[in-house]
Amino acid sequence: MKINPFEHNYFLGYVSQVSPQSVKIHFPSSVLLNRFIFSGEEFNGGLIGSFVAIEGESSGFLGKILELDLPERERLELNEKAFQGKDFHPLAKVDIMLSFDYFNPFDIRKGLDCYPNIGAKVFVCSSNFIQNYFKRFGVKHEEVPYIKIGTLTSNKSTEVSVSQQALLSRHCAIVGTTGGGKSWTVSKLVQSLKENKNKVILIDPTGEYHTFDGDLTQTAILSLNSYLSYRKLTVEDLFFLLKPAGKVQQPKLMEAIRSLKMIEIDTEDALSEYKKEQYLEKKKKTKRNLQAFYYRNISKIENGFLEFNIKKLVDQLREECIYDSLYNDSNTFGDRNDNDISNCVSLISRTNNLLNTSLFNNIFGFDKIEDNDNELINIIERFLASDKNILRQTC
Known part of the structure; x- marks a missing residue:
């Protein structure tokens, strides 16, 4: 489909400044910013968010208006009378x-290997031109299904469709502020994928989509109690969730993790002298046996995963708040250190809140000792073999 992006009836202005990130456009007249109708289509020439085509020597450029301004001299002349009778630039x-x-305007190039020149003409884009650009984005062959995303902010009558191949062939993230439409966009994607006869696995930890579509004939809910086991998380993941302070809290958290992992792998009860209700009590105990056990099993203890009973983490954090040695005896752990306890109060509080927040517990299964890899694999295999379109996995 041949479309001329540089139609003189869509003319806006000239490029007056060029930088690696953006260009500035000079409008010869403020009249060009006004709304106008051409060939039955309504245009808003100078609205924020409007798309423009820039005419280059050997390439064309597609851009989006980010800011509008007036030259300083004209800003100083602003008043009600000037607006009524004076033309601005x-x-x-x-x-x-x-x-x-x-x-060939629809032959899109990756990256920018050239820039517009000063004085290049700028034109407002027609809806047909924008629609065809979005449809061709990321398309490797013509016969592909499309997903209707929404309409342009600059022209509500221009519906935007993007190829399913471009959105989902690799990775896709939907980000935005609260209330920005992320949930609505996900619903739109799921609905479009279902209409295109694709299968969708929807992991819904908050139950936000429990009433989605209401068409249970096409929805498979194969489990209501699945979770992503915290044992598959890394130590770095836990540090990110708990955000321990650097000087005292980080070392104490690391030691608590090591202690609980030692209990996990102690199948022969070699640490019986330290064990107390599934955590290690070190206060006034000798170091030798504990250190020897650590070095014998260091590869398992330092494997980076949370393979321990995380419900005992708060108790273990308290037990780590001791002096390094007992008086002058460097071979024995010291007594309780009230300064360390005081410094770790906020960390202990955050840990307790994390482990007792129902949302995180439902997602990571903090109160479950075993992981559920096999269950999740079986759920997905049964779904793929079914005639349903949507797997809604509510945790």
Whole structure:
């Protein structure tokens, strides 16, 4: 489909400044910012979010208006009378999104290997031009299903469709502020994938999509109590969740993890003198046996995973708050250290909150000793073999 992106009826202005990140456009007249209708289509020439095409020597450029401004001299002349009878010369900052072949506009190039020149003409993009660009984004062959995402902010009548191949062939993340429409976008994607006869696995830890679509004939709920076992998380993951302070809290948390992992692998009860209700009590105990056990099993203890009973982490953190040695005896753990306890109060509180928050418990199964890898694999295999479109996994 041949479309001329540089139609003179869509003219806006000229490039007046070029930088690696953006260009500035000079509008010869503020009239060009006004709403107008051409060939039955309504245009808003200078709205924030409007797409523009920039005419280069050997390449065209697609950009988006980010800012509108007036030259300083004209800003100083602003008043009600000036607005009614004087023509202004606005400036716009435009983010350059991509470049395309001058003679084949839909031949999109990766990256920017050139930039517009000063004085290059700028045109507002028609909805047909934008629609075709989005449809061709990431497409490797023509016969692909499309997902209707929404409409342009600059033109509500312009519906945007993106190829399913471009969105989901590798990785896709949906990010945004609270209330920005992330949940709605996910629902739209799931709905479109279902319409395109694809299978969807929806992990829903908060139950946000429990009423999605209401079409239970196409929805398979194969389990309501599955979870991602915390034992598959890494030590770095736990540090991220608990955010221990550097000087005291981080070493104490690391020691608590090591102690609980030693209990986990002590199948022959070699640490019986230290064990107390599934955690280690070190206060005033000799170091030798504990250290010897650690070095014999260091590869298992330092494997980076949370393979221990995490419900005992709060108790173990308290037990780690002791002096390094007992008086002048370097071979014996010291007594309780109230300063360490005081420094670790916030960490202990965060740990307790994490382990007792139902949302995190449902996701990571903190109160379950075993992991559930086999159950999740069986659920997915049964879903893929079924005639359902959506697997809604509610934790």
